[in-house]
Amino acid sequence: MKLDSKVPSGPIEKRWEKHKFDMKLVNPANKRKFKILVVGSGLAGGSAAATLAELGYDVHCFCVQDSPRRAHSIAAQGGINAAKNYQNDGDSVYRLFYDTVKGGDFRSRESNVYRLAQVSVNIIDQCVAQGVPFAREYGGLLANRSFGGAQVSRTFYARGQTGQQLLLGAYSGLNRMIDEGKVKMHTRTEMLDIVLVDGHARGIITRDLVTGDIKRWAADAVVLASGGYGNVFYLSTNAKNSNVTAAFRAYKRGAGFANPCFTQIHPTCIPVSGGFQSKLTLMSESLRNDGRVWVPRDKARATDPPRTIPEEERYYYLEERYPSFGNLVPRDVASRAAKKVCDDGYGVAMHEVDGQRNAVYLDFSAAIERDGRDAIADRYGNLFEMYERITGESPYETPMRIYPAVHYTMGGLWVDYNLMSNLPGLHVLGEANFSDHGANRLGASALMQGLADGYFVIPYTIGNYLATEHAGPVTESHPAFEAAESEVRTKTQKLLALSGTTPVDQFHRELGKIMWDYCGMARTAEGLNKALELIPALRERFWKEATVPGNADELNPWLEYAGRVADFMEYAEMMVRDALERDESCGGHFREEHQSEEGEAVRRDDEYAHASVWEYQGEGEKPKLHKEPMKFEYVKLTTRSYK
Amino acid sequence: MKIKLNVWRQSGPKDSGGLKSYDIEVTEHMSFLEMFDVLNEQLLKNPSKHPEGPVAFDHDCREGICGMCSMVIDGVPHGPNKATTTCQLHMRSYKDGDEITVEPFRAKAFPVLRDLVVDRNSFDRIQQAGGYISVRTGAAPDANAIAIGKADADDAFDYAACIGCGACVAACPNASAMLFVGAKVSHLAKVPQGQVERNERVLRMVDTMDGEGFGGCTNHGECEASCPKAISLDAIAMLNSELARAAISSAK
Ligand SMILES: Cc1cc2nc3c(=O)[nH]c(=O)nc-3n(C[C@H](O)[C@H](O)[C@H](O)COP(=O)(O)OP(=O)(O)OC[C@H]3O[C@@H](n4cnc5c(N)ncnc54)[C@H](O)[C@@H]3O)c2cc1C
Ligand code: SF4
Ligand code: FES
Numbered sequence: 087m088k089l090d091s092k093v094p095s096g097p098i099e100k101r102w103e104k105h106k107f108d109m110k111l112v113n114p115a116n117k118r119k120f121k122i123l124v125v126g127s128g129l130a131g132g133s134a135a136a137t138l139a140e141l142g143y144d145v146h147c148f149c150v151q152d153s154p155r156r157a158h159s160i161a162a163q164g165g166i167n168a169a170k171n172y173q174n175d176g177d178s179v180y181r182l183f184y185d186t187v188k189g190g191d192f193r194s195r196e197s198n199v200y201r202l203a204q205v206s207v208n209i210i211d212q213c214v215a216q217g218v219p220f221a222r223e224y225g226g227l228l229a230n231r232s233f234g235g236a237q238v239s240r241t242f243y244a245r246g247q248t249g250q251q252l253l254l255g256a257y258s259g260l261n262r263m264i265d266e267g268k269v270k271m272h273t274r275t276e277m278l279d280i281v282l283v284d285g286h287a288r289g290i291i292t293r294d295l296v297t298g299d300i301k302r303w304a305a306d307a308v309v310l311a312s313g314g315y316g317n318v319f320y321l322s323t324n325a326k327n328s329n330v331t332a333a334f335r336a337y338k339r340g341a342g343f344a345n346p347c348f349t350q351i352h353p354t355c356i357p358v359s360g361g362f363q364s365k366l367t368l369m370s371e372s373l374r375n376d377g378r379v380w381v382p383r384d385k386a387r388a389t390d391p392p393r394t395i396p397e398e399e400r401y402y403y404l405e406e407r408y409p410s411f412g413n414l415v416p417r418d419v420a421s422r423a424a425k426k427v428c429d430d431g432y433g434v435a436m437h438e439v440d441g442q443r444n445a446v447y448l449d450f451s452a453a454i455e456r457d458g459r460d461a462i463a464d465r466y467g468n469l470f471e472m473y474e475r476i477t478g479e480s481p482y483e484t485p486m487r488i489y490p491a492v493h494y495t496m497g498g499l500w501v502d503y504n505l506m507s508n509l510p511g512l513h514v515l516g517e518a519n520f521s522d523h524g525a526n527r528l529g530a531s532a533l534m535q536g537l538a539d540g541y542f543v544i545p546y547t548i549g550n551y552l553a554t555e556h557a558g559p560v561t562e563s564h565p566a567f568e569a570a571e572s573e574v575r576t577k578t579q580k581l582l583a584l585s586g587t588t589p590v591d592q593f594h595r596e597l598g599k600i601m602w603d604y605c606g607m608a609r610t611a612e613g614l615n616k617a618l619e620l621i622p623a624l625r626e627r628f629w630k631e632a633t634v635p636g637n638a639d640e641l642n643p644w645l646e647y648a649g650r651v652a653d654f655m656e657y658a659e660m661m662v663r664d665a666l667e668r669d670e671s672c673g674g675h676f677r678e679e680h681q682s683e684e685g686e687a688v689r690r691d692d693e694y695a696h697a698s699v700w701e702y703q704g705e706g707e708k709p710k711l712h713k714e715p716m717k718f719e720y721v722k723l724t725t726r727s728y729k
Numbered sequence: 730m731k732i733k734l735n736v737w738r739q740s741g742p743k744d745s746g747g748l749k750s751y752d753i754e755v756t757e758h759m760s761f762l763e764m765f766d767v768l769n770e771q772l773l774k775n776p777s778k779h780p781e782g783p784v785a786f787d788h789d790c791r792e793g794i795c796g797m798c799s800m801v802i803d804g805v806p807h808g809p810n811k812a813t814t815t816c817q818l819h820m821r822s823y824k825d826g827d828e829i830t831v832e833p834f835r836a837k838a839f840p841v842l843r844d845l846v847v848d849r850n851s852f853d854r855i856q857q858a859g860g861y862i863s864v865r866t867g868a869a870p871d872a873n874a875i876a877i878g879k880a881d882a883d884d885a886f887d888y889a890a891c892i893g894c895g896a897c898v899a900a901c902p903n904a905s906a907m908l909f910v911g912a913k914v915s916h917l918a919k920v921p922q923g924q925v926e927r928n929e930r931v932l933r934m935v936d937t938m939d940g941e942g943f944g945g946c947t948n949h950g951e952c953e954a955s956c957p958k959a960i961s962l963d964a965i966a967m968l969n970s971e972l973a974r975a976a977i978s979s980a981k
Contacts, residue, residue: 153893215870216861265857265859640740
């Protein structure tokens with residue numbers, strides 16, 4: 087596998103400009119002759135499909151939901167970063183770049199991150215022009231907030247529904263192109279394989295989720311924007327349909343998978359309340375701007391009503407341990423600190439799960455006293471309501487109870503500067519790629535990346551591929567399509583033949599527990615090795631004991647789900663392998679063997695300043711590891727400190 | 730607690746379907762959809778007793794924002810709680826021994842695909858008929874070039890909060906989509922960027938809405954009452970006035 091990052095030379099601030107000039111263009115009259123398949127209609131896929139169609143390409147877009155507007159991006163709450171410096175508080179493209187590289191704990195590619203910071207400003211312009219109703223000040227200008235520990239206010243937001251409003255913006259752009267006949271949208275259609283011809287990605291195989299029809303699609307390039315793989319943990323804040331299938335099947339066809347062990351655990355989620363729990367709900371990070379995190383100093387008082395515990399008996403552990411950042415430390419630091427106090431027995435959850443009360447308080451009483459209930463309601467009203475609906479407790483009256491949960495995946499398919507994987511023609515955008523966030527993503531940067539990739543990067547770079555490397559027409563009758571289709575059919579039949587007695591859901595829960603216990607917030611070689619035994623054993627049971635009802639030629643949600651869980655079962659093993667191989671702590675990857683005396687993560691830059699890229703070697707074979715070294719020419723490698 | 734569930738079962742678009750009863754044990758902390766997870770587990774584990782198989786239902790985010798869940802609970806889309814989607818409803822709203830009837834969203838323009846799953850692509854087709862501002866990527870002026878008063882921006886947001894679930898249609902005796910269409914038309918009419926295409930937009934969207942087989946509005950107000958995002962009936966008033974405005978200007 088060749089990993090050529092194709093990063094342009096020259097000073098970093100000129101690279102993208104230079105690259106745009108150097109890239110070959112497709113003649114406007116020829117664009118409509120190129121067919122591009124976009125898998126995914128979230129921020130990344132939706133914006134890409136709309137923009138590529140505007141340029142004149144013949145675009146087909148696919149999603150598994152009944153409408154492109156329902157992609158998981160819709161659920162993002164807090165906001166989107168952009169280096170506009172509208173607040174005149176010292177922000178700049180360089181500062182956003184710097185913060186992102188440092189926040190990612192020095193495991194991302196500098197040039198990609200710089201470009202991301204550069205185009206961030208265009209995103210906001212684009213969204214406002216589409217009618218996205220961002221929050222505004224009384225004077226009518228756009229409002230900003232500081233988010234996730236950033237020391238400048240660069241986050242744009244639309245109440246607690248920023249993802250929804252941005253996605254509806256991208257959806258409206260997509261609708262415009264559908265209206266003009268330039269995008270053909272295929273809803274409830276799942277991509278089940280990609281098709282390679284002469285090593286190039288030249289099409290996909292899909293299943294129509296309503297009729298069960300399996301179909302071949304030949305094209306000139308494929309764009310994957312299928313989201314993240316957080317649901318490998320079963321319980322996560324991701325939507326239930328989020329999956330690794332599209333990315334994993336591309337991996338099985340030879341695309342490198344980078345840094346699978348880099349997952350983000352979000353510190354402020356509603357705790358698990360029982361074994362029936364089907365998903366976890368995020369409480370926006372913006373809450374940490376006004377909420378104070380604490381647990382009782384006395385373990386014996388964990389179940390006492392929080393308001394009965396006097397001020398001096400409250401342990402504000404973030405404020406004490408990190409005096410300068412306090413409650414606003416980055417996500418990975420906040421999450422581990424919460425785990426630590428709960429592991430030490432200070433947890434305050436309403437329900438005990440596995441003998442522990444996993445929750446800490448997030449308290450708004452000081453903020454309500456300072457700013458008044460109305461001001462707090464204006465800022466967080468919808469989040470407080472959401473919390474109360476789920477837990478039955480009002481955060482105006484009693485502190486919220488929160489605990490970390492799986493939220494985002496920094497790992498993904500390897501891509502070069504052009505967002506193309508090592509398979510020519512296969513481009514990967516948004517959460518599905520690995521490019522910009524290193525080992526830890528800063529709050530409000532995923533929305534930025536998805537839209538940067540879709541609106542402002544792929545429209546340029548795909549043209550270069552089509553003008554230089556792309557090799558002539560291919561049709562659906564090519565034998566490679568025949569072969570891929572027949573594999574998809576066989577796999578479908580194999581799943582439908584499962585006639586045990588255990589619902590697939592149960593295996594997914596068990597897998598999630600293994601991953602959370604051994605490949606979650608804290609990892610050890612011993613635990614990871616154990617997971618490497620447990621996962622194959624679980625997989626074996628799955629193929630013997632699971633049950634999948636119904637038929638192939640009908641709407642069959644259990645068949646869809648079984649296919650995704652089967653992929654997670656294999657994918658999980660690669661993740662664990664990656665976590666085991668990366669014998670250091672960095673960002674969201676915390677190896678207990680590598681921590682300072684105060685329990686902070688210790689990186690090993692001499693050995694691990696690289697992206698680990700895994701190459702598929704066949705069924706049951708250990709994947710092969712490749713490395714792309716990460717060089718830091720601009721941001722000096724330093725230890726992250728938030729003290 | 731024990732719940733008796735009467736669930737609409739329909740194996741496919743051509744089947745006529747009917748209600749089937751199930752007894753189920755739940756806890757108050759479960760969400761309404763988690764109750765269906767538990768039910769489906771029961772049905773899956775005992776295929777000989779339940780040849781009809783598990784219940785198909787649409788869901789995704791399970792936190793009230795994607796608009797995918799679509800159940801009519803005891804005759805009310807999204808159930809008894811105000812401004813709450815089905816997925817946000819929790820069993821603490823019920824008590825031991827309750828009997829609950831669950832059916833799909835029903836409307837001519839939302840054909841049932843299976844059990845509780847319906848086809849809402851007609852909503853997308855309405856949005857495709859001009860429910861957008863024609864801006865090409867990269868051609869936008871600086872975001873702060875045009876100030877928008879906070880009041881207008883807040884109003885625009887309130888309308889833009891629609892999740893496209895279709896509860897308004899399912900609640901309406903005429904299966905009218907006026908609230909849904911009004912929400913989009915009002916959102917875009919409230920922002921300066923939306924002015925250029927304002928007239929054409931409302932005419933085309935309403936035309937498509939009629940063509941899809943949605944009914945007219947006769948002021949029942951059921952839509953607002955069951956809307957999980959509390960979109961106000963003002964959206965319908967605004968839709969009517971936008972239509973009148975567009976009609977006058979095209980008559981000129
Ligand atoms: C609760 C929550 C809150 C968040 N808040 C923020 C925030 O405030 N700020 C921020 O920056 N980030 C936030 N994030 C992260 C951010 O929302 C996501 O990373 C981002 O939206 C991902 O966008 P995407 O376009 O890459 O993928 P998605 O939006 O997940 O879209 C994936 C698309 O791919 C399709 N798809 C998947 N598999 C297939 C297949 N096999 N075949 C066909 N189609 C397929 C899906 O149908 C969907 O259309 C949040 C995430 C969560 C979970
Ligand atoms: S107006 Fe309300 S009920 Fe109708 S689709 Fe929108 S959110 Fe759903
Ligand atoms: S499942 Fe998303 S709104 Fe109910």
